[in-house]
Amino acid sequence: MSSTASPSSHRAWNVRRPPEADGRVILVTGGNAGIGYFIAEQLSATGAMVVLGSRSPARAEVAMTSIRARIPGARLRSVRLDLADLTSLGAVVESLKVERLDAVVHNAGVALDDPPRRETGAGHEFMFGINHLGHFVLTQWLMPLLSAAPSARVVTMGSFAAKSERLDLDDLQSRRDYRPKRTYGRSKLAQMYFGLELDRRLRAADSTVASVVVHPGGALDSLTPSRPPVHTRTTGERLKAAPAALLVQGKHAGAWSAVRAVLDPAVRGGQLWGPRVFGLRGRPRPEAMWSHLEDRSVAAGLWDASCDLTGADLGII
Template sequence: MSDLTEKVIIVTGANSGIGLEAAKILSQQGAQVILAVRNRQKGEEAIASILNGNKEAKVEVMDLDLSDLNSVRTFAQAFLEQYNSLDLLINNAGVMTPPYERTKEGFELQFGSNHLGHFALTGLLLPLLKKTSNSRVVTLSSIAHRGASIDFDNLDGSKGYKAMKFYRQSKLANLLFAKELDNRLKQHGLPTISIGCHPGITSTNLFKFGKRDSSNLLKTLLKWFFQPVEMGVLPTIYAATSEGLRGGEYIGPDGRGNRTGNPAIETPAANVYNQEMMKKLWDTSEELTGVVYDFQ
């Protein structure tokens, strides 16, 4: 990894798991890293853990609740007022298989937080990304996108809710967004690139399943069969820093089923990049969030 001194990086959900590990690694390379988190106390604890290992780290906590579009707008405005460049936005934060719940705007929580919140955030920060040389956006998806579909007639879950089905839908949306964003950036001749990635099967606090802690059995399985966060973060770091990427790639572990291993360019599930669905998702996301991207 090259020196990242003077690079400005936002990592959403950086108070734990892959987000925290990514913030540690990127700050070790000299970057100014903003931990965009919902819980400020946990964010401050994450800062302390980073500084404990690297007293020279340039890290900062900023409040961001992706389930509240007013919070997303407030964060973006505060960031634009404080910084004049943005080299890297890592859309990492996520919620997995919670009980049925809606966001402040009435969206199903997983689709609203995992996809719509990041869609709005990226669009609001696009003016700064466009101004920053060699900037990029990295969005985390999941192997759970395989076999998933987007039910445009039930995005709020009011016509029925299955936690894993809606999680898979949100992760498919993340992947389609990452690809469509790169397509549109290229169509408008912009140098910013967008890349998707996923951590395989990694032991993180996503497996707390909403507000309920995992069972002791599951925790044991996580330790023995899932890769540690130090490995799970590598696709994110590769997507964020590899100079050989041109945008539009999907990075994941290279092991069997892409569940574990070292980072590599991966081929998504067959026919996943459906142009009609990608356009419909984009148009729907702009309509639902009220954030219209300015590529000019």
């Protein structure tokens, strides 16, 4: 597939009125809060069936109630999804009870603000284990459903925080060098490497599935419109954050790149999409690939290490 989108498609895209997607089935991991909530809300407005993957069924129900209040007739479901529990993911996919999946948005993630280092039940560093390894294994289980769709997409939500980081393939679990912000940035960088390597392997296998990497730019709660009780922004927070709007944006706008990557037929596998203004705010556009993401040896090394750590078999792609 071509790695660039046409300029005319870029100009024509309306972030507030994406095309209809009746009949499509889309899974959004972490769809109950933050950027994931707004991805789910915006996709619901297109008529698609949107499945919210969430660790908390109660929070997923609250999110669905909020979306339905804004979008009457929205087609929504939820599945309990715990990306820290790799052994549960096969059953999660079975619980979808669909014949095909038109897209998955790998959005769910955690960020630890303070030490100490934590591990999942499988012994993986918490952020790397959930943000990257959980989605890596989930993709293995979803691939038959994605392959059953005419032109499915795997959309991986990266982070601008990954732009200044580099992966250490000898310390992926941050055992020697654990700093929360750095480890978070590296976990998101791992996701982005995975999304790009996945597309290369899909193309080599002549698959109909495409993998696209996106990021939200700078997305702040204080610039995000209220969706009570999912998210509430006070007048004071809005006024205080107003100057920041010159550089960054809210999480509703941070969702735009992912929504376009799911729906726009001009988007191609292997692309990186983000906000148009310095990569921090604005409407989505295809970005020049970050130089370190072009290192295929790192991507391949991460892929092999992820297979070893999880036992996942994505070599069949």
